[in-house]
Amino acid sequence: MSFKVLVCDSVAKKGVEYLKSKGIECVEANGKTEDEIVAMAGEFDAIIVRSATKITPKILSAGVPKLKVVGRAGVGYDNINVEAASENGVVVMNSPFGSTISVAELAIALAFAISRKIHLADAKMKKNVWDKKSFMGNEVNGKTVGIIGGGRIGVETGKRFKAFNTRVLCYDPYYVNKEDRRLMGFEFVDFDTLISQSDIISLHVPKTKETTNMINLEVIKKMKDKVILINCARGGIINEAELLEALNTMPDKFLGVGLDVFENEPPVKWDIVNHEKVCATPHVGASTKEAQQLVAVQICEQIVEALTKNNFVNAVNLDKIKK
Numbered sequence: 001m002s003f004k005v006l007v008c009d010s011v012a013k014k015g016v017e018y019l020k021s022k023g024i025e026c027v028e029a030n031g032k033t034e035d036e037i038v039a040m041a042g043e044f045d046a047i048i049v050r051s052a053t054k055i056t057p058k059i060l061s062a063g064v065p066k067l068k069v070v071g072r073a074g075v076g077y078d079n080i081n082v083e084a085a086s087e088n089g090v091v092v093m094n095s096p097f098g099s100t101i102s103v104a105e106l107a108i109a110l111a112f113a114i115s116r117k118i119h120l121a122d123a124k125m126k127k128n129v130w131d132k133k134s135f136m137g138n139e140v141n142g143k144t145v146g147i148i149g150g151g152r153i154g155v156e157t158g159k160r161f162k163a164f165n166t167r168v169l170c171y172d173p174y175y176v177n178k179e180d181r182r183l184m185g186f187e188f189v190d191f192d193t194l195i196s197q198s199d200i201i202s203l204h205v206p207k208t209k210e211t212t213n214m215i216n217l218e219v220i221k222k223m224k225d226k227v228i229l230i231n232c233a234r235g236g237i238i239n240e241a242e243l244l245e246a247l248n249t250m251p252d253k254f255l256g257v258g259l260d261v262f263e264n265e266p267p268v269k270w271d272i273v274n275h276e277k278v279c280a281t282p283h284v285g286a287s288t289k290e291a292q293q294l295v296a297v298q299i300c301e302q303i304v305e306a307l308t309k310n311n312f313v314n315a316v317n318l319d320k321i322k323k
């Protein structure tokens, strides 16, 4: 049986090469509009996206009856309308493993950038200013790091922080195997203990009802002064308006805030990004060559499994498929 896959967004070449090596016809359609995808959706057994292309209800119903699966090269699948996919009998799957190390490394990079004010020092140097006195920094050594969310990325981030001689606290009420060898040296604590004892707090939870606005003004008030707060997870886990209020009214609260993700991407208001205590990146946690190759190959392998063997690895909506 022959299969045809539409590859939207710039999915790494290695993935597409893998599909072709399995005899699957691939159409690469980077940057197409919704209407353009709607016009062609009915020809494909599968669609692969990264984060740019939105898979809307219109696209999904246009894909019926041929379209079986939509694959997201990466973790977050907020750009795919999962409800509409389920209604149209389309399985949605992600490839959650490939970007773990890259995101962990970015969280650590942000913590170090803030500790040594690297972003601020570089901005001054680029104005030809040699301002040594403004850049007294802090060591990460010996500090307490609080990891919120002890999943794939949280664990890898904590492990790496441990190597810098830190005490690592972890809050994750759903982590069942606290004896896991990967977590050796982590202390599992409750949320309030983590918030009140950490010098560096790094968020690694999914965005859910429970985690939306998890970091708000009330929580920020309980943090230590000179805390570093990092969010490489999802926008909205920190309440941005309340974070901005804290940054503006509590000058001693933060050493700095590292943000890779935002409530709106790109931000509608840039006040947070422009705050001098904030070191910001444009949602690039998974944007490394290594991660992109891994997630692309992984999702393409899963697509082949799904089309040829009806085996839907990392499916997120199998229990909700309507037909």
Ligand code: NAD
Pocket (backbone or CB within 6 Å): 075, 076, 096, 099, 100, 103, 148, 149, 150, 151, 152, 153, 154, 171, 172, 173, 174, 175, 204, 205, 206, 207, 208, 210, 211, 232, 233, 234, 260, 261, 283, 284, 285, 286, 287
């Ligand atoms: P994961 O599912 O492996 O881990 C998430 C952990 O959070 C789980 O252990 C879960 O038990 C825990 N958790 C869930 N709700 C919680 C709560 N209310 N309080 C505390 N812990 C809770 O996910 P992951 O692959 O480690 O991804 C973590 C986050 O990173 C996700 O938000 C993901 O979307 C994000 N991410 C960001 C980028 C980026 O480019 N910045 C790339 C990949 C993933």
